[in-house]
Amino acid sequence: xxxxxxxxxxxxxxxxxHFCSTCAFSAACLESGxxxxxxxxLHVLVEHIGPFAExxxxxxxxxxxxxxxxxxxxxxxxxxxxxxxxxxxxGFFLPGEMIGLSAISQARYPCNAVxxxxxxxxxxxxxxxxxxxxxxxxxxxxxxxxxxxxIGKAALLAGNYTADERMAAFLVSxxxxxxxxxxxxxxxTLSMTRTDIANYLxxxxxxxxRVFRRFQDDGLIRVDxxxxxxxxxxxxxxxxxxxxxx
Amino acid sequence: xxxxxxxxxxxxxxxxxHFCSTCAFSAACLESGxxxxxxxxLHVLVEHIGPFAExxxxxxxxxxxxxxxxxxxxxxxxxxxxxxxxxxxxGFFLPGEMIGLSAISQARYPCNAVxxxxxxxxxxxxxxxxxxxxxxxxxxxxxxxxxxxxIGKAALLAGNYTADERMAAFLVSxxxxxxxxxxxxxxxTLSMTRTDIANYLxxxxxxxxRVFRRFQDDGLIRVDxxxxxxxxxxxxxxxxxxxxxx
DNA sequence: CGCTAGCTTGAAACCGGTCAACTTTTGTGG
DNA sequence: CCACAAAAGTTGACCGGTTTCAAGCTAGCG
Numbered sequence: 001x002x003x004x005x006x007x008x009x010x011x012x013x014x015x016x017x018h019f020c021s022t023c024a025f026s027a028a029c030l031e032s033g034x035x036x037x038x039x040x041x042l043h044v045l046v047e048h049i050g051p052f053a054e055x056x057x058x059x060x061x062x063x064x065x066x067x068x069x070x071x072x073x074x075x076x077x078x079x080x081x082x083x084x085x086x087x088x089x090x091g092f093f094l095p096g097e098m099i100g101l102s103a104i105s106q107a108r109y110p111c112n113a114v115x116x117x118x119x120x121x122x123x124x125x126x127x128x129x130x131x132x133x134x135x136x137x138x139x140x141x142x143x144x145x146x147x148x149x150x151i152g153k154a155a156l157l158a159g160n161y162t163a164d165e166r167m168a169a170f171l172v173s174x175x176x177x178x179x180x181x182x183x184x185x186x187x188x189t190l191s192m193t194r195t196d197i198a199n200y201l202x203x204x205x206x207x208x209x210r211v212f213r214r215f216q217d218d219g220l221i222r223v224d225x226x227x228x229x230x231x232x233x234x235x236x237x238x239x240x241x242x243x244x245x246x
Numbered sequence: 247x248x249x250x251x252x253x254x255x256x257x258x259x260x261x262x263x264h265f266c267s268t269c270a271f272s273a274a275c276l277e278s279g280x281x282x283x284x285x286x287x288l289h290v291l292v293e294h295i296g297p298f299a300e301x302x303x304x305x306x307x308x309x310x311x312x313x314x315x316x317x318x319x320x321x322x323x324x325x326x327x328x329x330x331x332x333x334x335x336x337g338f339f340l341p342g343e344m345i346g347l348s349a350i351s352q353a354r355y356p357c358n359a360v361x362x363x364x365x366x367x368x369x370x371x372x373x374x375x376x377x378x379x380x381x382x383x384x385x386x387x388x389x390x391x392x393x394x395x396x397i398g399k400a401a402l403l404a405g406n407y408t409a410d411e412r413m414a415a416f417l418v419s420x421x422x423x424x425x426x427x428x429x430x431x432x433x434x435t436l437s438m439t440r441t442d443i444a445n446y447l448x449x450x451x452x453x454x455x456r457v458f459r460r461f462q463d464d465g466l467i468r469v470d471x472x473x474x475x476x477x478x479x480x481x482x483x484x485x486x487x488x489x490x491x492x
Numbered sequence: 493c494g495c496t497a498g499c500t501t502g503a504a505a506c507c508g509g510t511c512a513a514c515t516t517t518t519g520t521g522g
Numbered sequence: 523c524c525a526c527a528a529a530a531g532t533t534g535a536c537c538g539g540t541t542t543c544a545a546g547c548t549a550g551c552g
Contacts, residue, residue: 080491082405082488082491083487083488083491084488088405101394101397102394102397102398103394104390104391104393104394105390105391105392105394105395105398106394110398130383130386130387130390131383133380133386134379134380134381134383134386135380137376137377137380140376140379140380140386141376143390144350144351144376144389144390144393145350145351146351147350147390147393147394147397148347148348148349148350148351148352148393149351150397151347151348151393151396151397151400152348152351152352152356154397154400154404157404158400158403158404158448159328159334159448160448160449202404202405202406241329242328242329242330245326245328245329
């Protein structure tokens with residue numbers, strides 16, 4: 001289950017309550033023009049849980065599935081351990097992004113989720129959401145869309161790309177996702193280790209190090225520890241193009 | 247759109263109509279104990295289309311999305327062309343399997359689908375299905391499950407596995423899926439070329455050839471053109487284990 | 493037939509992994 | 523605040539699996 005480190009259901013603040021701005025559902029539902037009573041119904045299904053400390057698990061592989069969640073602040077990494085005991089990182093989730101969607105079919109989480117920094121989540125009880133969705137077609141629609149999106153995402157890194165292409169795609173993707181959140185797209189801090197990046201991109205940690213160096217030597221980026229500055233976004237995007245399919 | 251090579255809506259044959267046995271929805275809905283009138287509602291959303299000839303496209307990347315489909319007979323390959331113009335095969339679909347699920351979020355098909363042999367499909371209008379799902383929670387549930395399943399599948403080949411592991415996983419997967427359909431699991435015919443397999447497994451066609459030979463020399467399988475016989479299922483499964491995560 | 497697409501085989505090059513040594517950073521307790 | 527240990531990151535040398543390139547083979551079909 002989604003471990004409630006410190007459950008803090010949001011208070012209903014009268015008529016002018018507002019959705020948690022990070023939640024993927026809020027925008028969609030507001031757009032659909034639902035009346036307030038319906039919005040309130042959705043609203044009460046949401047609870048904010050956390051903060052989770054760095055390294056703290058949100059759920060583990062095999063845990064019974066009962067809720068999906070949106071990252072409200074912080075970063076989450078999902079991973080599984082492969083046959084050799086090595087970690088396979090499946091994804092990094094920034095504020096506004098949903099975790100747990102792949103658990104629906106099995107009724108169990110198929111992977112582990114861990115906070116990479118202090119993290120707060122919005123938790124949605126899935127059964128309740130599904131029930132509500134039968135009465136709110138817009139919500140059902142949005143849920144279908146979210147699920148379908150993730151199918152496409154997973155295919156991204158499945159191709160056989162070079163280390164450079166993978167890394168470029170990784171940086172461009174992060175940059176864009178930060179931009180959506182209102183953060184500067186050319187300057188951000190990595191919340192994951194080099195090893196995490198390597199396990200995500202299916203490279204050796206040493207390769208990640210080498211590519212970072214080469215990118216810096218070529219003037220594409222500036223790297224200082226976890227601090228990244230993208231100096232030539234265009235060039236990086238060109239490298240990433242084949243992976244991101246544009 | 248799903249091109250109707252020769253639309254053949256199934257006739258409503260009175261009280262004892264039956265679902266197309268390959269459709270993923272029928273079993274779920276029957277289990278859920280819906281009454282006949284509701285089943286009939288679902289029934290009329292289904293139409294059989296085809297046959298599509300070998301090489302004929304079912305939909306193309308960018309086509310407007312309006313329906314998902316289940317393979318009724320035959321085999322379908324989905325693919326995209328990457329930046330270098332090379333084909334990236336995303337999946338092979340056997341009878342009973344659903345295609346088009348990843349199109350929901352974009353309202354456009356994100357890939358091409360082509361028949362590898364004479365193929366007949368069950369077509370489901372997605373908007374109609376979604377509308378019906380609001381009145382049939384079991385159907386909604388099933389749709390969520392199908393979507394969620396596909397998220398997990400895509401991650402399968404994302405790891406960095408050896409050519410042997412990939413090929414073993416591919417053969418084991420095919421074997422099991424044929425078995426479910428009632429075909430002998432140790433003896434089947436590949437409906438795709440070596441190049442297709444290579445593009446799916448992210449290997450060079452030459453590597454596919456070499457692995458087949460090695461597997462045969464080691465007594466794991468017998469290969470004759472497209473005919474495959476699995477001689478040592480256990481050994482093959484052992485090889486595939488790391489990919490299939492068991 | 494003979495053409496073509498699909499397939500196989502061999503040799504060489506290369507990318508990224510592994511191993512090993514080292515440096516830097518982080519965190520902890522005295 | 524410093525000392526020390528552990529974790530994270532970097533760098534170089536070497537190795538091996540896959541790809542690439544090139545050539546030839548085979549089956550299927552006009």
